[in-house]
Amino acid sequence: xxxxxxxxxxxxxxxxxxxxxxxxxxxxxxxxxxxxxxxxxxxxxxxxxxxxxxxxxxxxxxxxxxxxxxxxxxxxxxxxxxxxxxxxxxxxxxxxxxxxxxxxxxxxxxxxxxxxxxxxxxxxxxxxxxxxxxxxxxxxxxxxxxxxxxxxxxxxxxxxxxxxxxxxxxxxxxxxxxxxxxxxxxxxxxxxxxxxxxxxxx
Amino acid sequence: xxxxxxxxxxxxxxxxxxxxxxxxxxxxxxxxxxxxxxxxxxxxxxxxxxxxxxxxxxxxxxxxxxxxxxxxxxxxxxxxxxxxxxxxxxxxxxxxxxxxxxxxxxxxxxxxxxxxxxxxxxxxxxxxxxxxxxxxxxxxxxxxxxxxxxxxxxxxxxxxxxxxxxxxxxxxxxxxxxxxxxxxxxxxxxxxxxxxxxxxxxxxxxxxxxxxxxxxxxxxxxxxxxxxxxxxxxxxxxxxxxxxxxxxxxxxxxxxxxxxxxxxxxxxxxxxxxxxxxxxxxxxxxxxxxxxxxxxxxxxxxxxxxxxxxxxxxxxxxxxxxxxxxxxxxxxxxxxxxxxxxxxxxxxxxxxxxxxxxxxxxxxxxxxxxxxxxxxxxxxxxxxxxxxxxxxxxxxxxxxxxxxxxxxxxxxxxxxxxxxxxxxxxxxxxxxxxxxxxxxxxxxxxxxxxxxxxxxxxx
Numbered sequence: 319x320x321x322x323x324x325x326x327x328x329x330x331x332x333x334x335x336x337x338x339x340x341x342x343x344x345x346x347x348x349x350x351x352x353x354x355x356x357x358x359x360x361x362x363x364x365x366x367x368x369x370x371x372x373x374x375x376x377x378x379x380x381x382x383x384x385x386x387x388x389x390x391x392x393x394x395x396x397x398x399x400x401x402x403x404x405x406x407x408x409x410x411x412x413x414x415x416x417x418x419x420x421x422x423x424x425x426x427x428x429x430x431x432x433x434x435x436x437x438x439x440x441x442x443x444x445x446x447x448x449x450x451x452x453x454x455x456x457x458x459x460x461x462x463x464x465x466x467x468x469x470x471x472x473x474x475x476x477x478x479x480x481x482x483x484x485x486x487x488x489x490x491x492x493x494x495x496x497x498x499x500x501x502x503x504x505x506x507x508x509x510x511x512x513x514x515x516x517x518x519x520x
Numbered sequence: 521x522x523x524x525x526x527x528x529x530x531x532x533x534x535x536x537x538x539x540x541x542x543x544x545x546x547x548x549x550x551x552x553x554x555x556x557x558x559x560x561x562x563x564x565x566x567x568x569x570x571x572x573x574x575x576x577x578x579x580x581x582x583x584x585x586x587x588x589x590x591x592x593x594x595x596x597x598x599x600x601x602x603x604x605x606x607x608x609x610x611x612x613x614x615x616x617x618x619x620x621x622x623x624x625x626x627x628x629x630x631x632x633x634x635x636x637x638x639x640x641x642x643x644x645x646x647x648x649x650x651x652x653x654x655x656x657x658x659x660x661x662x663x664x665x666x667x668x669x670x671x672x673x674x675x676x677x678x679x680x681x682x683x684x685x686x687x688x689x690x691x692x693x694x695x696x697x698x699x700x701x702x703x704x705x706x707x708x709x710x711x712x713x714x715x716x717x718x719x720x721x722x723x724x725x726x727x728x729x730x731x732x733x734x735x736x737x738x739x740x741x742x743x744x745x746x747x748x749x750x751x752x753x754x755x756x757x758x759x760x761x762x763x764x765x766x767x768x769x770x771x772x773x774x775x776x777x778x779x780x781x782x783x784x785x786x787x788x789x790x791x792x793x794x795x796x797x798x799x800x801x802x803x804x805x806x807x808x809x810x811x812x813x814x815x816x817x818x819x820x821x822x823x824x825x826x827x828x829x830x831x832x833x834x835x836x837x838x839x840x841x842x843x844x845x846x847x848x849x850x851x852x853x854x855x856x857x858x859x860x861x862x863x864x865x866x867x868x869x870x871x872x873x874x875x876x877x878x879x880x881x882x883x884x885x886x887x888x889x890x891x892x893x894x895x896x897x898x899x900x901x902x903x904x905x906x907x908x909x910x911x912x913x914x915x916x917x918x919x920x921x922x923x924x925x926x927x928x929x930x931x932x933x934x935x936x937x938x939x940x941x942x943x944x945x946x947x948x949x950x951x952x953x954x955x956x957x958x959x960x961x962x963x964x965x966x967x968x969x970x971x972x973x974x975x976x977x978x979x
Contacts, residue, residue: 347536
């Protein structure tokens with residue numbers, strides 16, 4: 319987000335238009351990964367956050383990391399909206415066959431190993447998950463991640479280090495299962511937290 | 521492993537693509553406008569808390585300083601006390617706020633006249649619109665001069681940061697007036713989109729007094745500016761309702777779509793069908809006007825709650841004898857179960873576009889005069905006195921810019937009305953404004969967006 323180069327300027331395009339065009343997709347993935355809300359809600363929340371950014375664009379565009387502001391608003395929208403979502407919708411999603419194993423519902427080009435990584439990120443503790451999402455999916459600097467999360471850059475680095483360690487452990491534990499030698503990723507996964515919905519665009 | 525893992529983590533973005541395409545520019549701006557409308561209406565509430573706290577503080581200070589000069593009670597209880605002289609800074613500031621109010625007044629007028637021109641596909645209103653643009657430009661110039669005089673664009677430490685920010689927002693909107701006009705002239709946007717654009721400009725100007733008031737130390741000045749600010753919100757919202765209703769009045773029905781191309785020739789009832797009220801959000805032209813009317817009622821209540829009796833009287837006098845409420849009520853009724861503003865369909869009432877236009881502009885002018893009178897009372901040192909009602913309608917140009925001709929050969933002056941003012945559209949405070957209290961029950965209240973933005977910038 320923050321370090322992402324802007325796309326080519328389009329004639330007649332405002333700075334907001336360019337910001338929206340360049341950051342929307344990445345922010346949707348970031349919000350989804352950080353909140354495990356699902357791509358539908360993440361898309362709606364990010365669009366809503368962009369609308370709010372537009373209402374105060376003169377101020378937002380002067381920020382060091384406008385995308386971080388949009389992320390925070392979108393995350394708040396997710397939390398607020400998710401509270402209103404009914405259990406039935408989750409059940410309906412389950413009934414329609416949306417799995418959490420990552421097979422068959424994502425982009426065809428996505429490798430199986432990437433879905434395993436997605437699930438591993440989703441299984442991280444909330445703080446680690448948010449840091450990973452902002453740093454890698456959101457492409458924010460560690461300082462910007464710290465701004466968004468309200469923690470010191472040093473703490474961000476430590477959190478990311480711990481998250482990578484957990485992810486590596488989870489992924490290495492999953493490998494024997496892929497070889498048919500038994501073992502389940504969940505048995506060694508990083509501590510899970512509260513959220514019940516997982517998955518990317520699945 | 522770490523580098524590989526980092527690379528793979530960055531690649532996760534591909535696994536969560538958007539589930540629908542990006543919002544179009546029009547939808548983005550429509551939704552942003554809706555949020556801004558709510559924000560403007562609700563912004564006055566914390567300011568109301570501040571004014572009450574300041575008044576309480578002022579009372580407490582007076583109790584400590586003298587036992588014979590204590591004013592206790594609601595805001596009106598302080599009326600009649602002699603207004604103290606303004607400091608030079610406050611005098612300059614209030615003069616600036618008058619130019620702001622005057623600019624907003626002219627923008628509001630241009631909004632209505634642009635709606636006329638757009639809705640009639642250029643067949644009507646060109647002369648008035650051209651004259652109005654001249655008046656708006658003059659008001660912009662006066663605003664620029666005064667903004668510079670009071671240092672409203674200063675950013676160095678010690679400046680009123682809220683005012684600077686507010687003026688910056690307004691400046692950004694004012695810069696776009698030229699673009700709006702191009703869209704009006706070339707029919708590039710449908711009239712409702714243009715009304716939104718003008719409304720945004722008007723709303724940004726209505727926000728300036730709020731920012732200014734934050735740096736006012738003198739309670740009497742604060743209270744007067746606060747009342748004028750509330751009335752400014754009423755006026756801006758009233759003008760927006762007027763512009764929104766101007767479109768169906770000029771066309772003869774609530775349009776359901778504009779053909780996407782903004783070509784006035786494509787206008788049709790579309791999703792509004794024969795019952796715009798029942799169509800809900802599908803009939804944007806009706807729903808938007810109704811939403812704005814609800815906001816107007818709220819703004820009106822806010823003004824009434826904190827205005828002094830003299831200020832209320834000035835406002836009532838500005839509202840009295842107006843035919844506009846009756847016409848507005850008819851316009852809303854003509855979209856309830858029917859969709860005909862020409863009086864052809866059974867149960868509908870014919871609304872003459874010229875009469876409606878004149879009444880709308882006359883009300884905008886009278887409300888603006890009342891607002892100006894409140895500010896002027898500070899300069900005159902009569903802020904605590906009751907203004908003589910007849911003085912606010914004295915003809916003549918505004919204090920800062922030449923007023924646009926409110927009427928011309930095609931726009932008759934608003935005739936004094938003998939019609940009842942009690943059957944208007946949804947309104948909640950007829951005791952003070954003469955408008956109706958009957959809120960349209962078939963319409964769901966619009967959802968208000970809770971403040972979920974980060975509380976700290978940069979997050």
